[in-house]
Every structure is written in C-alpha cells, then in structure tokens.
Amino acid sequence: MTQTCQDTAIPETHIPPAVCNSIALSKLRSISSGFGPLLTRQYVKDADTQTDDDFMADMEMKHKMVIAELKTKNDSDEKRIKRLTDESNAEIRSLKSVIAELKTKIGSDEKRIKRLTDESNAEIRSLKSRIEEKELIEKRAPTTMDFLLGVARECVVHELKPGAIDRSMFLKCTPLKYDMDRFNLDKVHINTEGDMVNRKSDTRPVGEGRLKKYCGTCSTDPLPQDGCPQYWEVENRVSLDKPLSQTNLILEVGVCREEQRDADHCIDGRPYSYCMTVNHCTTHGGICRKIWKEGKHVLCLPDTLPNTAGASHTLHYGVVYDDARKKIVFIDVKEKKVMSTLDNVDCSEPLWPMFGVYNSDWVTVSMRLVVGSDIYMTEEKAMIVKALS
Incomplete structure (x- = not known):
C-alpha cells in the first residue's frame, strides 16, 4: 500500500506530504512475519467493494482462528507435558523405591557381615586366649604341681x-x-x-x-x-x-x-x-x-x-x-x-x-x-x- 501510494500521482488538492522510508520496508515485513501474515487490500477478494469494517471483521475472525488454533495446540502441548511429567515422576518414584530397597538390603547385608565378622573375631580371640592359657599352664604345670603338693600339706585346697x-x-x-x-x-x-x-x-x-x-x-x-x-x-x-x-x-x-x-x-x-x-x-x-x-x-x-x-x-x-x-x-x-x-x-x-x-x-x-x-x-x-x- 505504501508503494502504491508512492507510485500514485499527487492530487491537485494540497495535502502535506508524507515521507515513507521504503528502505526499511523489508525489515518491517520481516518483523511483522513473526506474529502473523501481512495482509493488504490487494490480496482480499472484492477489494473494491470491501469496506474497512468488513476488512476488520475478516481480520478479527482470522485472529480468533489463529488464537483458537494456538490454544488447541497449547492445550495439546500441556496435556503432553503433563503426561510426560507424570510418567517421569512415576519413573523417579520407581527408581527411588528400587534405590531404597537396595540401600535396605545393603544395610542388612552390612550388619550381617559385621555381626559375622565380630563373632569370628571373638571366636579367634577366644581360641588364641585358650591356646595361650594352655601353653602357659603346660609351662607352669611342673612348678604348679610342686606348689600345690606343698600347700596341701599345710592347708585345705579346693578345685575351682x-x-x-x-x-x-x-x-x-x-x-x-x-x-x-x-x-x-x-x-x-x-x-x-x-x-x-x-x-x-x-x-x-x-x-x-x-x-x-x-x-x-x-x-x-x-x-x-x-x-x-x-x-x-x-x-x-x-x-x-x-x-x-x-x-x-x-x-x-x-x-x-x-x-x-x-x-x-x-x-x-x-x-x-x-x-x-x-x-x-x-x-x-x-x-x-x-x-x-x-x-x-x-x-x-x-x-x-x-x-x-x-x-x-x-x-x-x-x-x-x-x-x-x-x-x-x-x-x-x-x-x-x-x-x-x-x-x-x-x-x-x-x-x-x-x-x-x-x-x-x-x-x-x-x-x-x-x-x-x-x-x-x-x-x-x-x-x-x-x-x-
């Protein structure tokens, strides 16, 4: 429309000139395309017979259609996002449950291993103590028996x-x-x-x-x-x-x-x-x-x-x-x-x-x-x- 107005001869009636910068037109179109199509009267049917009100109604209808389409797409995306989120949360819960179960099992196994280790060490210590006691007794046996025979002559001795x-x-x-x-x-x-x-x-x-x-x-x-x-x-x-x-x-x-x-x-x-x-x-x-x-x-x-x-x-x-x-x-x-x-x-x-x-x-x-x-x-x-x- 700007280009058309530029190409049209200026009427005889004196109108203050409007200077349009056509150099930035392509940039304007590029920016406008980001939020919808650029429409002019020359692309509308019956442009000669269509009034501004009709044009605005068409634009409003197209706008509503675009909004409805975007809303439908948005609802669909939200449902998909919700579904994916629910699936992800379910998977996370499942993984947490598996991890907790593994931790419990590992803890139980560690306690069992510690208990068995402690029992084993205690048994080893007991065996070592008995071996040492036996060796000591065997070593001291001759002198002990002589001692006990001497004591028995002096007093009563009881075996503990x-x-x-x-x-x-x-x-x-x-x-x-x-x-x-x-x-x-x-x-x-x-x-x-x-x-x-x-x-x-x-x-x-x-x-x-x-x-x-x-x-x-x-x-x-x-x-x-x-x-x-x-x-x-x-x-x-x-x-x-x-x-x-x-x-x-x-x-x-x-x-x-x-x-x-x-x-x-x-x-x-x-x-x-x-x-x-x-x-x-x-x-x-x-x-x-x-x-x-x-x-x-x-x-x-x-x-x-x-x-x-x-x-x-x-x-x-x-x-x-x-x-x-x-x-x-x-x-x-x-x-x-x-x-x-x-x-x-x-x-x-x-x-x-x-x-x-x-x-x-x-x-x-x-x-x-x-x-x-x-x-x-x-x-x-x-x-x-x-x-x-």
Whole structure:
C-alpha cells in the first residue's frame, strides 16, 4: 500500500506530504512475519467493494482462528507435558523405591557381615586366649604341681575349675591365726574358746608391739602372694545391750598394708585397705553391712539385724583374696550370696588380714576365726568361681 501510494500521482488538492522510508520496508515485513501474515487490500477478494469494517471483521475472525488454533495446540502441548511429567515422576518414584530397597538390603547385608565378622573375631580371640592359657599352664604345670603338693600339706585346697593345673584355679583355705601378741588389750581380749571379744582384758601381759589404736588384732603373717586365691571366714555372735546410734561400729573384717594396721581404731577410712564393717547407718536408720575400698565407701546393705536392745544374731562372713586377679570378695555365708567384689586391688605390697570388734558399752561381740578344714565348702565354691571370673 505504501508503494502504491508512492507510485500514485499527487492530487491537485494540497495535502502535506508524507515521507515513507521504503528502505526499511523489508525489515518491517520481516518483523511483522513473526506474529502473523501481512495482509493488504490487494490480496482480499472484492477489494473494491470491501469496506474497512468488513476488512476488520475478516481480520478479527482470522485472529480468533489463529488464537483458537494456538490454544488447541497449547492445550495439546500441556496435556503432553503433563503426561510426560507424570510418567517421569512415576519413573523417579520407581527408581527411588528400587534405590531404597537396595540401600535396605545393603544395610542388612552390612550388619550381617559385621555381626559375622565380630563373632569370628571373638571366636579367634577366644581360641588364641585358650591356646595361650594352655601353653602357659603346660609351662607352669611342673612348678604348679610342686606348689600345690606343698600347700596341701599345710592347708585345705579346693578345685575351682575341674581338671585345672593352674594355681589360680585352686582355692586355698589359708590357716590364719590371731596374732596374740598384737591384741589391743585395752579394747579386746581372747576368751577361753579362742574367740576375740570386745571387752578389755583383766590381765596385761608384758609385750612390745601391741596395737594401741586398732580395736582388735591382725593375723600372725601377711597373706602370701603366690597366685593362688585364699579364703577364710569369721563367725560373729552379736548381742545388742542398747540401740546403736550415729555410726557406731559392731565389727570389721578386711585387709590392709602393714603401716595401716594401727593408724586408727578401724581401717575402713584408711588408704591401701579393703574391708567390710557392720555398724549403725545414719542413711538407712538401722544396722547395715558396708563395703570399703581404700578409705572410700563402696556399698551399703541394710537390715543386717534389728537395732533393738536384747536383739541377738549370728553373722557369718567369708573373705577371698586373689592377688593374681587383683580381687577381694566378701561373702555372706548365712545368706549364701556374694556381697561385693572389689577389683583392681593394689597387691604391690603384702596385705595383712585384720579383725576388729567395737563398742562394748552398747553391744557384746565375739568373733571366731574359721579356717582350714573347719570351713564347710558348699555353695560358697560356686559363688567364688562366679565372683572371680
């Protein structure tokens, strides 16, 4: 149309000239083609008879048709995109499920492999330990048998492990004795039956080295460090004259180093000492058994006996000392149970068995030492084996 207007002669009527740049026409067409066809009157039927309104109607109809076609295509594309997205999501979910299943299986397999590996390693360690133990036993067997034959002449020996030839598997009922020259005669004495009683002696035998603070005595010798577990018992007859209060002691049994034997009236608060006491307990409000290790309270077992005047009871305890395993075990013989096992006992220096009885104003106590063939070993053996294992 622009070109036609350019070619047409200018009418006589004066009209301001319109300058058209035909150089950019091709570029205009190129740009216009990007959003639809370029229509002019010369391509429309009956151009002479078609009005501008008709032309605009045709253009609107064509525009609607193009929009409808584009919308249809767009809807089709959206459906296709949705279908592809759904398929893709389904495939992703399937892959995730497969991956999760594989991870679960791999995790299960790894756990099974770890368990089997751990079991295998444990079995290997056990076999190595048994082989080493067997080699050690075979190596020590001659000296061990000589040792056991020598011990058997002195005291009763019980087998803790059937068929064992290792000295650590035998229990020696040590023939302990009260050291008569160490009795603190201001606090205790020995009666005609050989029991220690919490009453001062009427006689004062001359002798150096008696205990001056400790309310009792020690054994004649320290415990030997020969790798063989040792066992002894004390049987105590207790009668309360009046109820106890505070932390009043009734009795004590245990072991300590030589320098601690007379450091105080008892050894429960002393370093390098391991003991059991029976005394009134402010925590439980009654009479308890207490376990002590190197001056520290380890365990409290209540309801040992009624805290009432006239109450009478027999208390029977056993002690195991094992320098090879560095353990001390306290046993309630009457109740047939282990009260406590103390581990990591310092056996670097000899330990002395200690025996104490206390508070004659409130209670009467007599302690009998049970050793050697006087020990009736029944359930105690099984308890000791379990406690030392």
